[in-house]
Amino acid sequence: MHRIRDCELSAVCDIVPSKLDRYPDLQKFEDSAEMIRSGVVDAVLIATPHYDHTTIGIDAMQNGLHVLVEKPISVHKADCRRLIAAHSDPKIVFAAMFNQRTDPHYKRLRKLVQSGELGEIRRTNWIATQWLRTEAYYASGGWRATWRGEGGGVLMNQCPHNLDLFQWICGMPISVRAFCSFGKYHSIEVEDEVTAYLEYPNGATGVFVTTTAEGPGTNRLEIAGDRGKVVYEDGKIRFTRTERSVKDVVDSSPDSFPSLEVWDCELPVQGWGGQHQEIVQNFVDAIERGEPLVAPAEEGIRSVELANSMLYSTFTNSTVNLPLDENAYEAVLKQKIAESNVQKTVREQAPVDLANSFK
Ligand SMILES: NC(=O)c1ccc[n+]([C@@H]2O[C@H](COP(=O)([O-])OP(=O)(O)OC[C@H]3O[C@@H](n4cnc5c(N)ncnc54)[C@H](O)[C@@H]3O)[C@@H](O)[C@H]2O)c1
Numbered sequence: 001m002h003r004i005r006d007c008e009l010s011a012v013c014d015i016v017p018s019k020l021d022r023y024p025d026l027q028k029f030e031d032s033a034e035m036i037r038s039g040v041v042d043a044v045l046i047a048t049p050h051y052d053h054t055t056i057g058i059d060a061m062q063n064g065l066h067v068l069v070e071k072p073i074s075v076h077k078a079d080c081r082r083l084i085a086a087h088s089d090p091k092i093v094f095a096a097m098f099n100q101r102t103d104p105h106y107k108r109l110r111k112l113v114q115s116g117e118l119g120e121i122r123r124t125n126w127i128a129t130q131w132l133r134t135e136a137y138y139a140s141g142g143w144r145a146t147w148r149g150e151g152g153g154v155l156m157n158q159c160p161h162n163l164d165l166f167q168w169i170c171g172m173p174i175s176v177r178a179f180c181s182f183g184k185y186h187s188i189e190v191e192d193e194v195t196a197y198l199e200y201p202n203g204a205t206g207v208f209v210t211t212t213a214e215g216p217g218t219n220r221l222e223i224a225g226d227r228g229k230v231v232y233e234d235g236k237i238r239f240t241r242t243e244r245s246v247k248d249v250v251d252s253s254p255d256s257f258p259s260l261e262v263w264d265c266e267l268p269v270q271g272w273g274g275q276h277q278e279i280v281q282n283f284v285d286a287i288e289r290g291e292p293l294v295a296p297a298e299e300g301i302r303s304v305e306l307a308n309s310m311l312y313s314t315f316t317n318s319t320v321n322l323p324l325d326e327n328a329y330e331a332v333l334k335q336k337i338a339e340s341n342v343q344k345t346v347r348e349q350a351p352v353d354l355a356n357s358f359k
Contacts, residue, residue, distance in 0.1 A: 003277055007284045011040045032056045036063050043093075043287060045280070046070060049143040050150055054079040057094075057297075058086040066093040068283045071160040073300030075151030076308050076333055077326035080301040087298070093286045095279070098295035100161045101168065102273035105232055109221070110169045112230060112239065112267070119226030119245060124170050124198070124206035130217035131158040131210065138188055142346040145188035147336040153190030154212045155180075155307035163303035164295075166208065170223060172302055173198035173206060177319045178310035185213030189342050196310045208310075228262065237267040 001009040011027035013035045014020055020028040029035035032052075036044070036059055043066035046056050054074045060067050073096050074080040087094045100106060112118055131154060143149030150156055155163070178196035186192050192213055198206035211217075220233040228241040242249075243261035274281070278294070285291035308329045309320045315332055 054083045061086045070097045078330040094297040095283045096295045096297040096300040099275040102278040121204045123224040125222045127218045127220045128162040128210045129214040130219045133212040139347045163306045167302045175199045176309040178313040180314040
């Protein structure tokens, strides 16, 4: 926060008072409602467990504060709507911490798709399994990996980034059929492995795979279009561009087994972008100068809807058509919470260094 221009960190809030000890020079609050009404702050960054994003976000905006909310913006789609509905004053800036939107690799992929260079998308495939997490991690917070505390597992904690980028680059699907496994590799009640099949409005298909139990994991996004294929893996973007439209070749080539003429190139991309710092700076610049937001919080409903749909598809053993019925999903989630008999052993001292989660 000290590196952000035109921004002063003036207060911190945590319901656990000992966590505030490391900020001797700041105003400290143990209740977000008090901080919001204190007159000390004019914007808040909400980085609490997910369910509180909705309640604190609504309270902050209703009291005239600008809000930057961590991902996921809420746990389920109905709560997203409640939170978004509180953003009724256009002078209030409401942004989400989708820091990976600043990564130039994903920006480049988005530009490639939007420019039409890749042609119409036919198939997407994202294997996002670089999210290895241990029992020690899950034990580091009572809210983690429970229906009551987090509302899901890998889809709600690690994958909001992937799901946001997936829809940001490739658009939203119209249907989802998913297979989630609950506590397959960890002593948790929520999902730690997911395979989902997606269908898009133009008939394109997609697959999304994730887990917190694979080592070494993979982060590989492949998008096939009518003018070739782009693959992002190991920090490199490789674009294999066909000289002609593939549809054209299929429809009109006299050859039964055509070999396509292609250009094979690596798209030059430097660095990883400004990440969290860039999103906070963008939030401040939006407040101060009306700069357009990198990640308007309203867009955060989409990754939540995708995650909810994957879980709902598994719960109902069926294909879910989007838009998801948010009331039906909220009811199922409440039922999961009511039926839960998890007794978590919390070891708050377990070493959770979040800096390691960004490597
Ligand atoms: N964008 C990213 O890269 C990124 C990375 C990590 C975490 N996150 C998000 O940040 C949020 C917090 O995750 P974490 O891993 O830091 O959790 P954490 O459990 O380590 O920290 C949460 C803190 O919030 C406090 N808290 C709980 N309820 C509160 C309330 N009502 N008011 C004030 N303080 C409260 C807790 O005491 C704790 O200190 C999650 O929503 C998570 O998804 C985002």
